[in-house]
Amino acid sequence: MKRITLKDVNFKVKDKEILKNINLTVNQGESVAILGPNGAGKTTLINCILKLQKIDSGEIINDFESLPKYKIGVHSQEQSFYKLLKVKEILDLFLFEGEYMHLVEKYGLENNLNQQIGELSTGEFKKLSLIILLENDPEIIFIDEITTGLDTITRMEVLSFLKNELKKSGKTMIMVTHYLEEVEEISEKLVFLKKGEIVESGLKNDLCTKYGLNYSENNLIVLYNQVYKEDMK
């Protein structure tokens, strides 16, 4: 079984510690949500796993690294394409020609194929990103705030789509999010970061039990508040 293992990972920018002694294991098929306030180091953690940023000490063993690039799906927070390219051109570049039409239709982007990327709305752009992310059937998916900026209906659509995809194929996923309903929908394992450190982690049910809560979406909010209670004061 493939897994990602982080052992005592530290990452600094100048003298500021962004990640401190991170120890984490993500097993194949697991869906992990990384939570935390702004500046907790969530995006940096994903970037370090993807080797977009070099760690200062520790070790990251990523068994998925040997996969071809198209089998590793990444949706970064700052994902961007040339604004002057048309939707069809970008799809043809990253996907096998013609094979993406079912997703384009499913997402209602068939009328946008000849539109330039810069002319798409935020929701349409996110849908396009999702099609590119999922069409090549990646084994592992890294998602950084995929639903930020989306209206409620589009967000629900995106979440339900992601959920179905994950259920269908047992993909591994590491997701950064601020929305607890996304966690409720998609992830089983939670990692709470605070100022670069993991302050709590574990399966949703186990964590709720640990904090004396019954598992439910509302209790996830209570759980979140409990973990960050010092910051809530």
Place this chain on the structure above:
Amino acid sequence: MNKALQFFYLESKVALRVPMSIFFAMIFPLLLLCVMVMTTKNLLIYENFHFVDVYIPSLALLTLLTIGVTSLSIVVSVNRSKIWQTYVLKGLNIYHIIFSQIAVYLLLAFISTLLAIFVGHQCFDLILPSFNNFLMFCFVWLLSAINIFLLGFTIGCLLNNEKSAQQTSTIIMFLLMVFSGVFTNIQSFPLYVQNIVKYLPSTQAYYILSNYWLNSNNYFEVSWGVLIIWAVFLIGIIIWKLKKDNFSR
């Protein structure tokens, strides 16, 4: 289609969809040629060479400097952090992206220079060099273009935003123009300045291009080695910077 070619094709489309880049790459040099030749009434410079004959190598270099140093460096600095990173994460090879980016701008500059030669020949009786000299002119043009474009690319790689790339590249472009010999005779500079500027790729490019276009031997000591050393040096910096940014992992 091969990914590199597909990406090159898309890059070309992107470049052609920006009216300003087409204007400055294609139309502006032609306007400049017409204005300069008509203002000087295409006067006889020496032997049977008129202003237009002497001006073509200068225009070739000026086009390379504006497209290669200014435009390319800005495009690279804007795209590098977000768009390239996205493309690399989606499985594109960073060197295919670099090749496409440079090749598209090179093609624009080449078409622009050919257009200027065509218009010069049709409208102002530009004298074309012998076939061998024309081939050598094209070869030196390509070598110079690669050098100048690598310089623009390096500036774009080293600077992280559009504003600083624009400011830095404009200063460098003007310095290279001033010391290239296009506007001022190099001999009018103090000897120590002459000794420095002869190692600039743009200066060497201008004099070698002029020599082949006008079939003359200039007083200026030309050295192909300078162009080759610059190319190797700049490629080294680009590879180092891309590794530092974790692109080539």
